[in-house]
Amino acid sequence: MADRLPPTLRSVRDDNSVRRARNSRRAGLILLALFVLAGLTGFLGIRTASVTGEADGYRMTVTHAQVTRAGIAVPFHVRVAHAGGFDGPLTLAISEGLLERFDLQGFYPNPSAETGTADYVYYEFDPPPGDVFELNLDARTAPDQNGSTTVYRTALLLGDRPVTDVSFRLWVVP
Amino acid sequence: MELVIRAAVMFAFLWLITRAVGKRELGQLSAFELVLLVTMGDLVQQGVTQEDYSVSGAVLTVGTFALLSVALSYITWRFPRSRPVLKGQPVVLVRSGETQDKVLEYERLPMDDLMEAARKDGFRDLAEVDLAVLETDGSISFFHRSD
Numbered sequence: 001m002a003d004r005l006p007p008t009l010r011s012v013r014d015d016n017s018v019r020r021a022r023n024s025r026r027a028g029l030i031l032l033a034l035f036v037l038a039g040l041t042g043f044l045g046i047r048t049a050s051v052t053g054e055a056d057g058y059r060m061t062v063t064h065a066q067v068t069r070a071g072i073a074v075p076f077h078v079r080v081a082h083a084g085g086f087d088g089p090l091t092l093a094i095s096e097g098l099l100e101r102f103d104l105q106g107f108y109p110n111p112s113a114e115t116g117t118a119d120y121v122y123y124e125f126d127p128p129p130g131d132v133f134e135l136n137l138d139a140r141t142a143p144d145q146n147g148s149t150t151v152y153r154t155a156l157l158l159g160d161r162p163v164t165d166v167s168f169r170l171w172v173v174p
Numbered sequence: 175m176e177l178v179i180r181a182a183v184m185f186a187f188l189w190l191i192t193r194a195v196g197k198r199e200l201g202q203l204s205a206f207e208l209v210l211l212v213t214m215g216d217l218v219q220q221g222v223t224q225e226d227y228s229v230s231g232a233v234l235t236v237g238t239f240a241l242l243s244v245a246l247s248y249i250t251w252r253f254p255r256s257r258p259v260l261k262g263q264p265v266v267l268v269r270s271g272e273t274q275d276k277v278l279e280y281e282r283l284p285m286d287d288l289m290e291a292a293r294k295d296g297f298r299d300l301a302e303v304d305l306a307v308l309e310t311d312g313s314i315s316f317f318h319r320s321d
Contacts, residue, residue: 029244032237039234040178069228143227173230 044173045069053156053164058082060156060164067171068141074102076137080156086127088159092135093120095152101170102139109135122157146174177231180222181238188218189246193262261310268306271319281308292316 005012013021038044045067052061059081065074078092089112096119111123125133148171155165222235250257257263265277267288278285288306291314297303305317 029241033241036178036234036237036241039230039237040175042175044230044234069226069231071225071227071231140225173228 043067046072046074048075049168051166051168053166055164057084058156058158058163060154060166062154062166062168064168065141065170066168067173069173070141070143070145072141074137074139074141076102076139078133078135078137078154080133081131083131085129085131086133089124089126090133091122091124091157091159093122093153093155093157093165095119095154096121097150098152098170101142101145101148101172102137103142105138105140107135107137120153120155141172146172148172177223177226177234178238180224181235182242184218184222185239185242264307264309264315266305267308267314268300268303268316270305271301271303273300277308283308288314 046065046069047067048063049066050061050063052059054060061079061081063075063077063079065076068074080090096116099121107123109125112126113124115122125135127133149169151167151169153165153167156163223231246260250260265281267274267277267281267283273285273288277283278288288300292300292303292306295316297316300306302319303316304319305315307315307317309315
């Protein structure tokens with residue numbers, strides 16, 4: 001039948017193919033809508049989670065990003081509570097691999113001393129007044145750090161003595 | 175979630191801008207206006223994506239814009255009464271050879287631009303025009319007088 005049509009009309013579609021094209025467009029739009037819905041519900045980041053470790057009366061809670069995207073701010077908050085306060089400096093050991101995935105802007109408060117090994121960076125903080133120590137990390141997700149199922153750890157040490165630790169994962173959506 | 179909301183707000187703002195500037199500016203972009211448009215695109219991008227470098231962020235913003243565009247066209251098809259608000263209305267510029275000066279003033283359309291459009295359609299004189307209609311996309315349609 002197409003051969004009988006004038007040359008300029010041979011590429012013109014009939015009702016059936018128009019319906020097929022419409023159905024294909026609808027399928028594409030549904031996929032797109034699902035993706036946007038995933039973004040709207042926070043499934044593609046940023047999602048936060050909290051993990052808590054407790055020992056010897058010390059309770060450490062780390063609030064961290066679970067899912068994030070390159071460039072956006074990531075929450076990293078450490079809260080250490082101990083009834084009766086802190087006698088001396090406290091040290092946080094944070095997985096070196098986790099810090100590599102961030103563009104660090106700064107700590108609040110700043111550590112009084114820091115050192116590192118191949119696996120951990122150790123930050124020592126002066127004891128706070130009162131029973132609670134709080135640390136905020138101002139950071140953004142570094143580019144080219146997609147995916148990863150690595151488990152990261154944050155540990156609380158008093159002097160050289162490990163007290164408690166928590167572990168979590170961070171997924172960076174491409 | 176914020177990214178999708180920012181994209182939706184910016185879509186609404188851009189729609190408002192295109193409705194506010196009028197039909198003529200949409201149909202006839204000068205070189206300066208074209209540069210302005212590209213610059214506006216850059217400014218909009220910063221407001222929407224901010225420091226999000228991710229591919230998924232780009233897909234989310236473009237996807238939000240695309241879905242809202244489809245929603246707009248569906249609304250104008252399903253509810254024809256919404257068309258004047260969402261898309262604007264064509265207006266008559268010339269009727270039976272008579273130029274509608276008030277309409278030209280409302281649309282900020284200089285007589286020179288109307289003359290130019292008429293020349294491009296092969297008219298020597300506006301007296302030969304039965305109807306000239308400024309379409310919602312900024313173009314002008316001409317109808318010959320039959321007599």
